[in-house]
Amino acid sequence: MPETDDAPRGASRSQRSGSGGQRARGGASDGTGASGREPPLYGALDLGTNNCRLLIARPARDGFRVVDSFSRIVRLGEGLSRTGRLDDAAMERAYEALVLCGERVARKGVESVRLMAVATQACRQAENGPAFIERVRQGTGLRLRIIDPIEEAKLAVEGCLNLFDDKAEAVLVVDVGGGSTELSWLKRTDGAFVLEGWMSAPIGVVTLAERHPEPVGATPETLDAWYEAMVVDMGEALSKSPIDPALREVFAAGRAHLVGTSGAITSLAGIHLSLRRYQRNLVDGLWMTRGDCEKAADRLMQLGPDGRAAESCIGPDRADLVLAGAAIMEAVQRAWPSERVRVADRGLREGLLLQKMREDRRPRRRRRRR
Structure with a gap:
């Protein structure tokens, strides 16, 4: 594979303060x-x-x-x-x-x-x-x-903090990886978002795609059944969530939202915006509805493997994985219903940088001489 700068498909360049994403x-x-x-x-x-x-x-x-x-x-x-x-x-x-x-x-x-x-x-x-x-x-x-x-989940949250809606009562950060999906629930307490709980589901885009290979020459009905099988598979993993079910009502009532970080959501965003080339400044921080995500997933299925590979926001390296990512997001949205999801083209690396820079700013204590 050729060497590239940070590719679009969910690989963050930086956290954006509002001008150019730099x-x-x-x-x-x-x-x-x-x-x-x-x-x-x-x-x-x-x-x-x-x-x-x-x-x-x-x-x-x-x-x-x-x-x-x-x-x-x-x-x-x-x-x-x-x-x-x-x-x-x-x-x-x-x-x-x-x-x-x-x-x-x-x-x-x-x-x-x-x-x-x-x-x-x-x-x-x-x-x-x-x-x-x-x-x-x-x-x-x-x-x-x-x-x-748990450290992976916390770093992803650290990298996405400034995308939280200040008016929300709760936020669920979903970091979809290749081999696992980290979920972090945060609840507003005394004016700040506090980690309520987390889980690591042992399913990512690679594992899900390997479990459910895309059928060749399938009918629309067969494709729907294949996609639904992936959603159900992820849904079973999410059923083991350790979070108090009462928090789900906050999401169902529209007082909470999701934050999606990784190529699973940025690919959906690129398709939703019909981008001819990936533009991070348009994707990072974008609000999408649950319906927007579902329509983007439908379009990806209609494109087929070759059509997905030709999309600049996906490319041949992710053509066989992107629908697994969409299925993971849909399973999360079913388990924790929220009409709003915020797209994050940022995550673990940004969390690492911010954490280390903050540590280095802290004044070091001098040892007292006896």
């Missing part, structure tokens, strides 16, 4: 320090089940300014649900992408103490996941840390 809000320091010098560069690397993504940024007054970004679909988790191991070809694809990330980090001069590199579901689940992480360390110098689902 800055992220989150309370980071000003663009220049007291000495007049630019603040140091930070990097966030996310190796997921489907994508390898890198974001390099510099702290700014309203969050951070993106300096460089990279995304490549590597399908690290391909076949994992069947074998329990990372496939050799998949590891090679991921390794090649990580080599390119390491070169970009070195070229930009990001110090190791300011590079946060994490791996998620595929490496968590695979028997040989830790061995692959060690191979990456030895071969590239990148020290990837396998994070658990």
